[in-house]
Amino acid sequence: MSVVLSIQGLTKAYKPGVPVLKGIDLDFDERGLTAIIGSSGTGKSTLVRIINRLVDPGDGTIVFKGEDLSRIHGRQLRELRRRIGMVFQEYNLVERLSVMENLLCGRLGYLSPLKAWLRRFPQEDIEHAYQLLDVIGLSNFANQRADSLSGGQRQRVGIARALMQRPELLLADEPTSSLDPKTSVEIMELLKSQGEDNKIPVLVNMHDVELAKRFADRIVGMTGGRVVFDGLPSRLTDDHLKLIYGGEGWLQ
Amino acid sequence: MVSHELTATPLMSRVWQRHTLAQKLSRLSLWLLIGVAVLLSLSSISVIWEFLWDAPEQMADMGSRMWPLDFPYYPATVHAALLETFHIATLGTLFSMVLALPLAILAAHNITPHAGLNLFAKTMLVASRSVNSLVWALLFVAVFGPGPLAGTVAIACRSVGFVGKLLGEALEEVPRGSIEALKAAGATQGSQILYGYWPAVKPAFWSIMLLRWDINVRESSVLGLVGAGGLGMAMNAAIDLFQWDRVAVILLTIFAVVVIGEVVITYFRRKLI
Incomplete structure (x- = not known):
């Protein structure tokens, strides 16, 4: 399988001398769900956010489908971001817009602001949005305002918005951390199945080790800004978890 | 027991004060400052006392001129x-x-x-x-x-x-x-x-x-x-x-x-x- 995303020697420091990422080397194939686990503050979020450049990288290269995206900006950056979908912990919907409008937000990169303002979206986009609403089971909610939805419903809208981009890579920054256990499982199922159906790699950054083991095809464990485990979920042992999270009392 | 430890502390030492002495002094001086400011501004707007005493009469007069509308x-x-x-x-x-x-x-x-x-x-x-x-x-x-x-x-x-x-x-x-x-x-x-x-x-x-x-x-x-x-x-x-x-x-x-x-x-x- 060919490599879609290749990260080499990536570092990042928000404050000089306090590195958050200390040299990350990771390659991602064109399929499969990768869970990035690690305790808070180890740079998981930073890593995911650097990939679509919501955070600027320090040293190193990030090559996405043959294009180094670590130094691009302006129009080039916007065009890159259109190809990468992102799901957020706090859903980040536009609260006062309808569910349909929130989905169409995923197409904003392809439309002039004026056309977007006048809601002149191509018919194709609107049909795609209705299809995705069926997929996430919210067909009857198209015209409801996003702030009237529950957490799980919001996150499903967030995923549908990312899929509206027809992304070539799907990133999710702690998508289940604000949700209850049952909804978390449903959200992970949706991310996994959509990744497979659309034949795109999915990168999920998460806290819940059991959930990661259950859904991931590959687990990346991080601690202190470095990758300390990278492999199949079945090979993740308690020793690895001790290394990733520190201590062992919590494992009992 | 806990109650013994509590009574061990002399009651007299547990006086609660809303303001410390320094706070009291600064509050008092603030009030004094406001008083002085009011007096100073009163003296600088040069009230013509004859006109001021006359004011109710003038108001009544104006009212009568306004009526009927x-x-x-x-x-x-x-x-x-x-x-x-x-x-x-x-x-x-x-x-x-x-x-x-x-x-x-x-x-x-x-x-x-x-x-x-x-x-x-x-x-x-x-x-x-x-x-x-x-x-x-x-x-x-x-x-x-x-x-x-x-x-x-x-x-x-x-x-x-x-x-x-x-x-x-x-x-x-x-x-x-x-x-x-x-x-x-x-x-x-x-x-x-x-x-x-x-x-x-x-x-x-x-x-x-x-x-x-x-x-x-x-x-x-x-x-x-x-x-x-x-x-x-x-x-x-x-x-x-x-x-x-x-x-x-x-x-x-x-x-x-x-x-x-x-x-x-x-x-x-x-x-x-």
């Missing part, structure tokens, strides 16, 4: 002047909206991450607010000559600072998350403003505009005192001619307009939010 004066002159006041207030508010929108966007540091532009916009907004409507009207009467045009531009110039400041602050309080999501989808700055910022500030925006329109109706009713059109012009003429019965009609009109405006605006604001 000259109601036929309303359809003859006041009504047209009232409409002019409305036009000044409404057009001025609309103009200020057009001018304030770009300034508010430039002043909001989350949309315009450029300290120089922020400072420029904020300076413009402060300049607009630092000059009273009446003073703006005096300036524009000198430029455009007396009449409603001067009043309209004066209202617009004064309102820009008000609308721009409040709208800029509303923009700065828009949650970062939704904007980040639009950015991640590759939306341009323009789309981010129209799809992310605008829906979030829309209720605040209309609320600010309604409030400013309400203020502008009241302000434009006095702008005529300096020749900038509207009710004030009629009032000025009536005062100059000592026609207190007509002045009373105009004052009553302003009062009625403000009350009706309050009711209407409260209704719309509730519908909008």
Whole structure:
């Protein structure tokens, strides 16, 4: 399988001398769900956010489908971001817009602001949005305002918005951390199945080790800004978890 | 046991005080300072005591001159002047909206991450607010000559600072998350403003505009005192001619307009939010 995303020697420091990422080397194939686990503050979020450049990288290269995206900006950056979908912990919907409008937000990169303002979206986009609403089971909610939805419903809208981009890579920054256990499982199922159906790699950054083991095809464990485990979920042992999270009392 | 340990501490030492000695002293000196300031300002406004003692009599006299009200004066002159006041207030508010929108966007540091532009916009907004409507009207009467045009531009110039400041602050309080999501989808700055910022500030925006329109109706009713059109012009003429019965009609009109405006605006604001 060919490599879609290749990260080499990536570092990042928000404050000089306090590195958050200390040299990350990771390659991602064109399929499969990768869970990035690690305790808070180890740079998981930073890593995911650097990939679509919501955070600027320090040293190193990030090559996405043959294009180094670590130094691009302006129009080039916007065009890159259109190809990468992102799901957020706090859903980040536009609260006062309808569910349909929130989905169409995923197409904003392809439309002039004026056309977007006048809601002149191509018919194709609107049909795609209705299809995705069926997929996430919210067909009857198209015209409801996003702030009237529950957490799980919001996150499903967030995923549908990312899929509206027809992304070539799907990133999710702690998508289940604000949700209850049952909804978390449903959200992970949706991310996994959509990744497979659309034949795109999915990168999920998460806290819940059991959930990661259950859904991931590959687990990346991080601690202190470095990758300390990278492999199949079945090979993740308690020793690895001790290394990733520190201590062992919590494992009992 | 715990209770033993508690009684072991002598009760006398557990006195609770709201203020320490230093706080008491500083509070006392603050009160003294306020007292001195009041006395000083009283002595500097040079009250003419004869006139002050005379005031109740004068008020009664003016009241009697106002009564009975000259109601036929309303359809003859006041009504047209009232409409002019409305036009000044409404057009001025609309103009200020057009001018304030770009300034508010430039002043909001989350949309315009450029300290120089922020400072420029904020300076413009402060300049607009630092000059009273009446003073703006005096300036524009000198430029455009007396009449409603001067009043309209004066209202617009004064309102820009008000609308721009409040709208800029509303923009700065828009949650970062939704904007980040639009950015991640590759939306341009323009789309981010129209799809992310605008829906979030829309209720605040209309609320600010309604409030400013309400203020502008009241302000434009006095702008005529300096020749900038509207009710004030009629009032000025009536005062100059000592026609207190007509002045009373105009004052009553302003009062009625403000009350009706309050009711209407409260209704719309509730519908909008």
